Structures are given as C-alpha cells and as structure tokens.
Amino acid sequence: xxxTTAAVLVPLLPFLGAVAGLLLGRRAPxxxxxxAVLPTLAAAGLAVLVxxxxxxxxxxxxxxxxxxxxxxxxGSVPVDLALQIDGFAALVAVLVxxVACCVQIYSTGYLRDxxxxxxxxxxxxxxxxxxxxxxxxxDLIVLLVGWEIMGICSYFLVxxxxxxxxxxxxxxxxxxxxxxxxxPFLIGIFALAGDTGTFRIxxxxxxxxxxxxxxxxxxxxxxxxxLLAGVAGKSAQFPLHTWLPxxxxxxxxxxxLIHAATMVxxxxxxxxxxxxxxxxxxxxxxxxxxxxAVTMVGSALAALAQDDIxxxxxxxxVGQLGYMTGALAxxxxxxxxxxxxxxxxxxxxxxxxxxxxxxxxxxxxLAAMSRMSGLAQRIPDAFWTMTVALLALAAIPxxxxxxxxxxxxxxxxxxxxxxxxxxxxxxxxxxxxAGLLTALLTAGYAARLWLLAFRGQGEPAPDHGKQPVAMNxxxxxxxxxxxxxxxAYGTLPDWFDGESLTPTLTTSVLGTGLALGGALVMYGAWRxxxxxxxRVPLGAVAAHPEAADAxxxxxxxxTHEAAYGSIAGAVDPADPGxxxxxxxxxxxxxxxxxxxxxxxLFVRPVRxxxxxxxFLDREVVETYVRGAGGAPRLLGAAVRRAQTGNxxxxxxxxxxxxxxxxxxxVLVAAGA
Amino acid sequence: MHLAYPxxxxxxxxxxxxxxxxxxxxxxxxxxxxxxMLNAVNLNLVAFDVWLRDTLxxxxxxxxxxxxxxxxxxxxxxxxxxxxxxNRGTSDVDRLRDLADPPSAGQDPMxxxxxxxxxxxxDQARRARRQTA
Numbered sequence: 106x107x108x109t110t111a112a113v114l115v116p117l118l119p120f121l122g123a124v125a126g127l128l129l130g131r132r133a134p135x136x137x138x139x140x141a142v143l144p145t146l147a148a149a150g151l152a153v154l155v156x157x158x159x160x161x162x163x164x165x166x167x168x169x170x171x172x173x174x175x176x177x178x179x180g181s182v183p184v185d186l187a188l189q190i191d192g193f194a195a196l197v198a199v200l201v202x203x204v205a206c207c208v209q210i211y212s213t214g215y216l217r218d219x220x221x222x223x224x225x226x227x228x229x230x231x232x233x234x235x236x237x238x239x240x241x242x243x244d245l246i247v248l249l250v251g252w253e254i255m256g257i258c259s260y261f262l263v264x265x266x267x268x269x270x271x272x273x274x275x276x277x278x279x280x281x282x283x284x285x286x287x288x289p290f291l292i293g294i295f296a297l298a299g300d301t302g303t304f305r306i307x308x309x310x311x312x313x314x315x316x317x318x319x320x321x322x323x324x325x326x327x328x329x330x331x332l333l334a335g336v337a338g339k340s341a342q343f344p345l346h347t348w349l350p351x352x353x354x355x356x357x358x359x360x361x362l363i364h365a366a367t368m369v370x371x372x373x374x375x376x377x378x379x380x381x382x383x384x385x386x387x388x389x390x391x392x393x394x395x396x397x398a399v400t401m402v403g404s405a406l407a408a409l410a411q412d413d414i415x416x417x418x419x420x421x422x423v424g425q426l427g428y429m430t431g432a433l434a435x436x437x438x439x440x441x442x443x444x445x446x447x448x449x450x451x452x453x454x455x456x457x458x459x460x461x462x463x464x465x466x467x468x469x470x471l472a473a474m475s476r477m478s479g480l481a482q483r484i485p486d487a488f489w490t491m492t493v494a495l496l497a498l499a500a501i502p503x504x505x506x507x508x509x510x511x512x513x514x515x516x517x518x519x520x521x522x523x524x525x526x527x528x529x530x531x532x533x534x535x536x537x538x539a540g541l542l543t544a545l546l547t548a549g550y551a552a553r554l555w556l557l558a559f560r561g562q563g564e565p566a567p568d569h570g571k572q573p574v575a576m577n578x579x580x581x582x583x584x585x586x587x588x589x590x591x592x593a594y595g596t597l598p599d600w601f602d603g604e605s606l607t608p609t610l611t612t613s614v615l616g617t618g619l620a621l622g623g624a625l626v627m628y629g630a631w632r633x634x635x636x637x638x639x640r641v642p643l644g645a646v647a648a649h650p651e652a653a654d655a656x657x658x659x660x661x662x663x664t665h666e667a668a669y670g671s672i673a674g675a676v677d678p679a680d681p682g683x684x685x686x687x688x689x690x691x692x693x694x695x696x697x698x699x700x701x702x703x704x705x706l707f708v709r710p711v712r713x714x715x716x717x718x719x720f721l722d723r724e725v726v727e728t729y730v731r732g733a734g735g736a737p738r739l740l741g742a743a744v745r746r747a748q749t750g751n752x753x754x755x756x757x758x759x760x761x762x763x764x765x766x767x768x769x770x771v772l773v774a775a776g777a
Numbered sequence: 778m779h780l781a782y783p784x785x786x787x788x789x790x791x792x793x794x795x796x797x798x799x800x801x802x803x804x805x806x807x808x809x810x811x812x813x814m815l816n817a818v819n820l821n822l823v824a825f826d827v828w829l830r831d832t833l834x835x836x837x838x839x840x841x842x843x844x845x846x847x848x849x850x851x852x853x854x855x856x857x858x859x860x861x862x863x864n865r866g867t868s869d870v871d872r873l874r875d876l877a878d879p880p881s882a883g884q885d886p887m888x889x890x891x892x893x894x895x896x897x898x899x900d901q902a903r904r905a906r907r908q909t910a
Contacts, residue, residue, distance in 0.1 A: 745878045748877060748878040749874065750876045750877025750878075752870060752876070753798070753807075753871075756798060757799050760795070
C-alpha cells in the first residue's frame, strides 16, 4: 500500500463506517459496536503508518506528500480533491484518530444501554472522518466541506439528550454561533482565492513564503480577519466562545472528542496551515493576540467559578485554545500545534475521567462532590489518571502540558524581546503576560477541581458498582501521552518548521513558579473554606445509579438548574473559588454576562423583527388572503338564497330565462 | 277548417298546462298539467300534419309515440307521487323542499340528502329540529 492510498483511507474508513452504521443500525444491532470501533481503529493505525512513513515532515528533510485530482473545473479557480501531508497534518491526524478511537471504545461502555447508540456512534464516526478530511486536505473548499460536516455533527451530538431543554438549546446555540463565524470564513476563503488565484493551501504557502515568487496579498488584513471570525467560532475564542461551555450538555465522550481534542482544534489547525496569510498583516496578528489574551484570562476566571465539573473543563479548553492562538499570534505554529496535540491528549483524558466521576458521584456538581468522602477510592483508575492530567493542565513538569505551554511562552518571550521578525513586540508582550497570568489561574482551577472532587468530606460516596473495563482501559491509554508526550520536545521540531521547542529557563521558572503559587493559594483557600461545607448541606444525586453512566449524566444535567439555582454555578459558600474571586465570582459564574450582552444585542432585536414579520404576515398579508376567500363566500350566500327547494320556482325561472333567450334569438334573427 | 283554430286551442291548452305546472300545489295536478301540455303539442302535430298534407303522416305517427310515452311517464309519475305521499304524508309540492340549501349554511350541505328519512315520524322530527334551529 502506498502512502497516498493509506492517507486516502484514513478519512474514508470512518466515513464508510458511519454510512454502514446509519444504514444497518436498526436492522443488525450486533454490528453496531464493531462498525463503530473497527473503522476508527483501522484509521488510527493507518494514520500512524502515514506519520511513520512521512516521518520528519517538512522540517526534517522528507518532502510533504502532496496528491491531487481535479474535482471541479470552475472556470476561474479550480477545486481540487487534494491532500497534503506534512509533519503538522501527520501528527494532528494521529491525535484525532487516536482520541476518536478512545472515545468510541469508551462510548461502548458509557452509552451501553442507550437506545440511540447506533446513530450516536455513526455520527461520531462521521465527525472523525470530517476532522481527518480537514487535517489532510490541501484544498480550502474541500477543507470547508469537512469543517461544515463537523458543525452539523456537533449539533446532533450535543443535542443527544434532546429530552432535556438544556441540551436542545445548547445544540442550537453551538450550531448558530459556529455558523455565525463560518459565513465570514467562507467569504475570507473566496477573498484569499481571489488574491492568490488558488484554493490549494500548499500553493498559497509557497507564494507567500518564497522570496523569488514573493507575491504579497492585496488585502492581507481583511482576509486574515475574515478567516479569523470562522476560527474564533470553531475554536471557541472570544467573543464567539459562548457555545462551548453550554455544549457540555452533550454526553461526556462527545465533549472529549468534539470540544477538547478535535473540532475546536480545527480552527487552530487551519490558522497554523494558513499562518503566512496572518503573518503578512501585523494588524491581524495584533487582533489574534488580543483575542487570545482576553480568551485566556477570561476563561480561566470563569473556570474558577463553575460548579459543573464539565463546565470547568470546557472553560479550561477555551483557555488552552487561547494559548494556541497566542502562539500563532507570535508566528510560531510549531508551539501551537505542539500544545494542540498535548492538550488533545490530556483534555480528552480529563473529560473521559469526568464522565466516570459523574457516574460515581451521581452528580456533575463540584459542590455535591465536595460533600462526599472517598470518591477517589471508588474510582482509583479515574483518580490517578485525572490527577496526572490535571497536573499536565496546570503545566507542572515533567508532564506533557508543561513542555507545550513552555514552548508557547518561550515563543512569546522570543517575540516580546524583538527576536521574531514581522511580529510587533507588543503582541509578544500581550501573549506572554496573559499566558503567565493564565498559568497562575489555570493551576488554581485545576487545584480547585481536584480538591473539591477528590478531597471531599462528609457522607461516603455511594457505591455505583465497578466501571466497565472498556472505560478504564481508555483512561490508561490516554494516560501515556499525557504523562510522557512532552518529552518529545527534542524531536518534534523536525516534524514542524524546525524552530526549537525546548523550554527556556526564564519562562520555565516563571511559569512553573506561578502555577505552583496558584495551586498553593487555592489549597490555602480550600483549607480555610472547607470547614464551612459541613454547615451547608448541598447536593443532589442521580436517581438511577445502577443504569449506564450516560443516564446519570443526563439526569445530572437536567436537574442541575433546579438543584443549584443555575446551570453553571452553585450557591456554595464552601467553594474556595468564591473566596478567592470575591465580588468577581458572581460575574465569572455566568461567563461575564456575555450571554446577556448577546441577548440584548442580537437575540432581542431578532425577536422584535420576528414579531414584526409575524404581525405583517398575520394582520396584513392574511387580510388580503381572507378577503379573497370572503368575497366569493358572500356572493355565494346571496346565490344560495335563491335555492329554496321549491321545484316550481326553479321551473318558473327556467321558463323566464327561455323566454328571454327566445326573444333575443328572434330579435337577432330579425336583425333588429 | 282553418289552421288557426287548432293552433289557438293548442296555445290555450299549453298555457293552462304551464300555469298548472308552475302554480298547482298538488303533485297529481302538476302531473295532469304536464299531460295537458303534452296534448297541446299532440294537437299541433296532428293539425300541422293535415295542413301540410304529408303523405307519410309523420306528425300522426309521432303523436302515437308521444301518447305511448306519456302513458308510461304518467304511470311512473303517479307511482312516485304515491310513494312520496306514503313516506311524507303529503303530496304538496311546496312542502317537498329537500333540494333547498339548509339554513345553517356552510356546515354540511350534504347532510339532508344523505340522510333520507324513511318514515313520517322521522320527517316530522327533522322538520321540528329545523324550525327550532
């Protein structure tokens, strides 16, 4: 098998699996699980094969693999079914396929009794195929196809528990907000193709980077900002990040796949592929940096105030994506994709572990977990793997997150000191300072999550039985890259652009020190406030502890608002986040009122316009329609009067009519 | 004999029949009036046959046909009137108004014709219902 064949099969296999799953799901339930797991597993194997054969990518000497077939000769800019596999594509594809595998295997346990499992598994496969298409594609239009398929799959999967109102509205919100970004993205693609004359990413790359054919874009800032809107929507960056925390109403494996490792990564990945476009406009880089900084700090503060464990992780995803866009803003896509890969591994692990925790605790509320003792003993596998994953999230050496985050901070410091050409120093400083502040906050919320969830005091945690082997195996499988992937910092530059990813001393010391400081402050606050937990009983646990994990989660989502007053926060005075944030806590819990702002800015005007349209339709247009029906009805009523039922009247009228006709005929014949 | 006499007589007969058809209330008298009109036509046919000196006497032959058909028609007509009288208790043409548009217009115009009553009591009940409505 040639490398090209293998690369084509990587997105194709999950797609075929999805089609087969959707067609056979009802008729042959026995085939559903193999159809869900095996194509993804094969795709992961092939992705690894492609990565090994392409080893080294662009930087290490192996030329990127490019293959294309003309799809549509549009007359101006042709559309090609093209793939380009360099180091970035090969490694991200391995990440996507491996995480998708883990999620599919985990789902066989997590959703084991779910009646909608066949369609769920097929949609996850379709989603994986779309993401792999985005990763391998060299043509922007083909990339857009995968991009939009992910959007619609995300809509279906977030709305998996459509019986609950939260899931329904969250799926709609995710769809609409990402689409809001996709429209400028599409226009940006067309503008880019108009300027460069091609949809092929590799050709755009060549034209913009090589000095000989140097052909600068006509409107670099405009194109970059249009593309950025789509990226902000997909990658959940400020100000379009609001859909991601709400999307936690979907099942936990979906959160792990879509909202941690793949879909949100697509935006960052696309910027990484098109980085020369962004780099040709200092204004776009500045916007990217400010967006990243606001996203990082804001989401980290919001994560400190969340009560739903999955929403904490969702906001942390938003923040970590902020690191990646920050790295892109300082023109270092190697660091961005390095962080994307390590983050994909440890965030998938965190979400999958959170799914186990929600089932074991019977609640998704940290307030409820902090009033339970012995949760760690009930789920030892999840406890150990999540502890390491949280350490990786907080960027404590030697775990994966440390190295990738240091690569980002190092790149920012490099730019801040003016060593990166084409990047303003202010951009570097913005990213560096925001990144350091976020490192502190990240360690804080990671410590808060760990302390509240695993160091709770009170009633012993209920025994909901052993977790399925499929779920625990996946946790340990993801544990390996979480713990050790960072150590690859030495070889990864060969896969990327060749820039060093080695942690520098200054940022390492600063970052680690801030992270340790954040964790220690959080520990102190927790010691101070946890005593109050006993005085304020809180908590609601699932009604069906013996059922599959997904049932517990759906019940927890449905009851959270009723039990704690809000979908996001809880009125828990023992929460150390409340103590530390002080008056800011109230605002942080609702995501700094961004939803309310959007509601005032967009939702209410649209509703008012809809009411106006309804008025025009019901009262104005409908009046004409009713008139058109009413006038004949009135005429008919007049004619009905004549219909008395008296045959003699009818005959009289007939006679009179015949006489009139006869007289007329005679008159006409006589020529009068 | 001048043609005018039978022609005028036929016109008078026809008009009498027409008046009877349009104005009489008894169904049997209406049928009799129809016979008058038919016979006025017969008279015309015979008179014009003679006046035209038709060798084939087509007018007289047609008259014989008309008489035969009129006999059949009146037989059937009287049978219908008899059955209507048995069912409705009346042969008054003015009161046989099943073809009328029901007063509650628009609800179900098929109602009356579909549910044909089979005896007098049902007819009375229906009429009472209609008056109260």
